[in-house]
Amino acid sequence: MRIVFEKRESISHWAVVLVPIISFLVSLLFGAILLLASGVDPLVTYQAMAVGTFGSWHSFTETLVKATPLLFTSLGVAIAFRMKFWNIGAEGQLVWGGVAAAWVALFWSKSLPGWTLLPLALLMACVAGAIWAGVPAALKAYLNVDETLTTLMLNYVAILYAKNLYYGPWRDPEGMGFPGSAQFPAAAWLPRITGRVHLGLIIALIFAFLLWFAFNRTRWGFETRIIGENQTAARYLGINIKRNIVIALLISGALSGLAGAGETLGIAHRLQQGLSMGYGYTAIIISWMSQLNPLAIIFVAVLMASLLVGGDQIQIMMGLPASVGVVLQGMILIPMLAGGLFTEYRLRIVRTPKIEEAKA
Amino acid sequence: MKRKFWMFFSLLTVIAMLLSACGGSKATEAPTAAPSKAEPMKIAFIYIGPPGDLGWTYEHDRARKIVEQKFGDQIAVKYIESVPEGPDAARVIRQYAQQGYKMIFTTSFGYMDPTIEVAQEFPDVYFEHCSGYKTAPNVSTYFGRMYQPRYLAGIVAGNMTKNNNIGYVAAFPIPEVIRGINAFTLGARSVNPDVKVHVVWTNTWYDPVKEREAAVALLDAGADIIAQHQDTTEPQKAAQERGMLSIGYDSDMGKFVGDSVLTSPIWNWAAYYEQTIQNALDGTWKSHQYWGGLKDNVVQLAEFSPKVPQDVRDQVEAAKQKIVSGDWDVFCGPINAQDGSVLVPEGQCMSDGDLLGMKVFVEGVEGTIPQN
Numbered sequence: 001m002r003i004v005f006e007k008r009e010s011i012s013h014w015a016v017v018l019v020p021i022i023s024f025l026v027s028l029l030f031g032a033i034l035l036l037a038s039g040v041d042p043l044v045t046y047q048a049m050a051v052g053t054f055g056s057w058h059s060f061t062e063t064l065v066k067a068t069p070l071l072f073t074s075l076g077v078a079i080a081f082r083m084k085f086w087n088i089g090a091e092g093q094l095v096w097g098g099v100a101a102a103w104v105a106l107f108w109s110k111s112l113p114g115w116t117l118l119p120l121a122l123l124m125a126c127v128a129g130a131i132w133a134g135v136p137a138a139l140k141a142y143l144n145v146d147e148t149l150t151t152l153m154l155n156y157v158a159i160l161y162a163k164n165l166y167y168g169p170w171r172d173p174e175g176m177g178f179p180g181s182a183q184f185p186a187a188a189w190l191p192r193i194t195g196r197v198h199l200g201l202i203i204a205l206i207f208a209f210l211l212w213f214a215f216n217r218t219r220w221g222f223e224t225r226i227i228g229e230n231q232t233a234a235r236y237l238g239i240n241i242k243r244n245i246v247i248a249l250l251i252s253g254a255l256s257g258l259a260g261a262g263e264t265l266g267i268a269h270r271l272q273q274g275l276s277m278g279y280g281y282t283a284i285i286i287s288w289m290s291q292l293n294p295l296a297i298i299f300v301a302v303l304m305a306s307l308l309v310g311g312d313q314i315q316i317m318m319g320l321p322a323s324v325g326v327v328l329q330g331m332i333l334i335p336m337l338a339g340g341l342f343t344e345y346r347l348r349i350v351r352t353p354k355i356e357e358a359k360a
Numbered sequence: 361m362k363r364k365f366w367m368f369f370s371l372l373t374v375i376a377m378l379l380s381a382c383g384g385s386k387a388t389e390a391p392t393a394a395p396s397k398a399e400p401m402k403i404a405f406i407y408i409g410p411p412g413d414l415g416w417t418y419e420h421d422r423a424r425k426i427v428e429q430k431f432g433d434q435i436a437v438k439y440i441e442s443v444p445e446g447p448d449a450a451r452v453i454r455q456y457a458q459q460g461y462k463m464i465f466t467t468s469f470g471y472m473d474p475t476i477e478v479a480q481e482f483p484d485v486y487f488e489h490c491s492g493y494k495t496a497p498n499v500s501t502y503f504g505r506m507y508q509p510r511y512l513a514g515i516v517a518g519n520m521t522k523n524n525n526i527g528y529v530a531a532f533p534i535p536e537v538i539r540g541i542n543a544f545t546l547g548a549r550s551v552n553p554d555v556k557v558h559v560v561w562t563n564t565w566y567d568p569v570k571e572r573e574a575a576v577a578l579l580d581a582g583a584d585i586i587a588q589h590q591d592t593t594e595p596q597k598a599a600q601e602r603g604m605l606s607i608g609y610d611s612d613m614g615k616f617v618g619d620s621v622l623t624s625p626i627w628n629w630a631a632y633y634e635q636t637i638q639n640a641l642d643g644t645w646k647s648h649q650y651w652g653g654l655k656d657n658v659v660q661l662a663e664f665s666p667k668v669p670q671d672v673r674d675q676v677e678a679a680k681q682k683i684v685s686g687d688w689d690v691f692c693g694p695i696n697a698q699d700g701s702v703l704v705p706e707g708q709c710m711s712d713g714d715l716l717g718m719k720v721f722v723e724g725v726e727g728t729i730p731q732n
Contacts, residue, residue, distance in 0.1 A: 058458070062451050163563065167533060168730035176493055176717040178469065178534050196450070267447045273470060274446015312452055315440040316459075321410060322442035 005345040015343045023339025027332040040318050048317040049310030061195030067305035071204040072259035073283035076252040078292040083228045089151030090256040091280025092158035093129040097257025098264040099162050100128035102271035105188035114187035129257020130250040137249030141242035159276050166271050180272035190266035200262030211294040404456040405439035408468035409566040415610035416591040420467045423629035445470025457482040505653035507543035509625035509661040511690040512676045513607045514547020516622050517585050519672045524554045527578025529588040529595045531565050533729045535718045537589045542722045543690045549724050559727030566591040572598045612662035624662040631657045655684045696723040
């Protein structure tokens with residue numbers, strides 16, 4: 001007797017809804033075991049986490065603040081993943097977006113009228129992120145260089161280069177030698193909507209809808225899907241694979257660049273440490289859990305943000321060490337990721353024919 | 361949209377409650393009500409690392425326990441560990457302020473802007489930021505003249521080195537760390553002018569693996585004593601494994617590592633925390649900038665290892681008396697900069713402002729500071 005995974009012939013609509021919910025419940029049960037082992041009541045803990053993320057208007061806005069960069073990067077990653085281009089580099093693209101936005105905000109404010117700063121900063125963030133993703137894309141398309149490695153390695157280049165800037169040449173001259181750039185002029189701040197939620201969230205939501213439309217209703221969406229599903233078929237259809245890879249990755253990088261711009265122009269108002277918080281990696285999990293669906297990404301990004309923000313409560317309310325919070329987040333994620341498998345595949349137990357038993 | 365999410369989450373939570381095997385316990389409400397006068401004053405500490413780092417956060421946590429003991433039920437203290445510097449910190453600090461905490465200690469440099477930001481929204485909460493330079497009517501700063509015990513530790517290292525090469529594992533090229541390296545070097549060269557102090561930057565406060573690697577690199581390059589400005593004991597362990605000596609930092613690292621740690625410049629935050637919490641309880645708390653030194657006991661030199669001979673201990677004691685008396689301090693001239701130019705002329709001493717913004721190394725330090 002053995003167990004095999006069989007690909008489902010058709011994915012039922014029920015499975016798409018039920019599997020994530022059941023996975024989530026299994027996650028909570030897994031987490032409960034950990035919490036019980038740590039000596040606290042899981043129900044009280046989950047309650048504290050829910051209250052800490054959705055319990056008041058303020059805490060909900062903080063969840064949205066966390067969700068904004070996750071939303072941008074997840075959308076960017078989803079575009080690349082649709083074509084089976086493994087862009088692990090959203091983190092570096094985000095950092096470059098933050099650096100480019102800071103460059104405009106810090107050095108162009110004197111020579112340009114105030115109202116142009118913000119659009120220009122956002123545009124430069126897109127360009128910087130796009131270039132950082134475009135290089136591995138071109139290498140892959142024209143020289144067949146493995147993109148997993150190039151995008152990953154370029155993250156470290158970006159993070160260290162940004163560090164060099166705010167520890168060195170861009171350091172605030174008034175900052176007594178401490179790291180971090182000067183504060184941007186207020187004209188370059190992204191307007192805030194409520195609490196710390198800034199315009200970036202609206203931009204991200206618009207992009208989510210635009211992408212959903214582009215994926216499902218345009219020729220480009222069709223072409224990228226075919227490339228992802230079957231390159232040979234794409235070639236027979238006369239689709240220009242190389243050009244499509246590069247274009248898709250330019251958009252992918254630009255979105256991650258906007259995430260960085262949102263963090264610097266909308267939250268920190270300066271280039272400083274804490275820009276790269278691993279959003280680019282979390283984005284991989286989010287877009288995967290969302291089955292690369294831009295509208296689903298909105299909800300999963302908020303859910304993931306709530307998990308990250310709710311982790312604070314493990315310490316604040318329950319008095320557990322920070323590491324328990326991280327482990328709990330991991331335990332909640334695993335069933336949710338594994339759950340995705342069951343929407344596409346089904347488990348089947350295959351009985352070994354009796355003849356073989358007789359032989360043994 | 362808010363309502364929808366909330367309902368979704370409540371629903372899932374309710375289902376989880378039904379499924380969970382340990383049902384029946386009462387869920388507690390989030391304590392949002394402001395405490396009445398009879399209730400203890402709520403105090404929160406925000407830590408950059410875990411108290412188990414045996415270094416920076418360990419020392420803040422040790423002081424937390426001391427004040428908890430001292431003030432008993434007058435105060436209720438909570439802490440949160442491993443909060444990253446940057447935007448996340450503002451959220452965490454705000455959560456405490458909203459939950460009725462009256463006094464919040466933010467114990468890392470990178471919490472400076474978030475502390476100021478949240479403080480503006482909560483004028484009735486006392487904020488205390490460690491190691492920064494920005495204050496507000498309800499934000500104080502506090503720090504210690506760690507350069508003084510570092511100078512004393514330098515005297516020990518300058519006497520004990522055999523090949524005159526000392527390695528220094530340093531976190532970030534910021535004034536606090538540069539000041540420490542300079543003071544240590546001045547101390548070492550006051551007893552042994554041939555000493556060179558080799559600096560490696562790790563660009564992290566808390567990364568045990570990186571700190572160890574930096575120490576190993578310095579040992580490979582020929583250093584026979586390892587000093588450090590990090591949050592863990594890893595550089596000390598690396599030196600001990602090679603049979604070399606070291607100077608700890610933050611806590612009495614000899615207790616955790618062994619006799620190879622000759623001594624450690626250490627923090628004694630309780631000396632400050634007791635005083636400022638008392639002021640808050642009495643209602644006499646005012647915004648201030650505290651920078652205490654050896655005489656205030658907020659910084660100290662830990663017990664010597666048995667390996668340190670008596671004459672070295674005597675030299676250290678003499679230098680300590682000179683500093684405590686107030687007649688002389690570490691950064692009094694003549695002091696040359698790394699390039700040989702005069703940094704502080706004879707007969708002058710650096711002002712606190714210059715000390716807090718220190719950007720250059722003194723003579724005898726091998727290493728570079730990124731400049732802008």
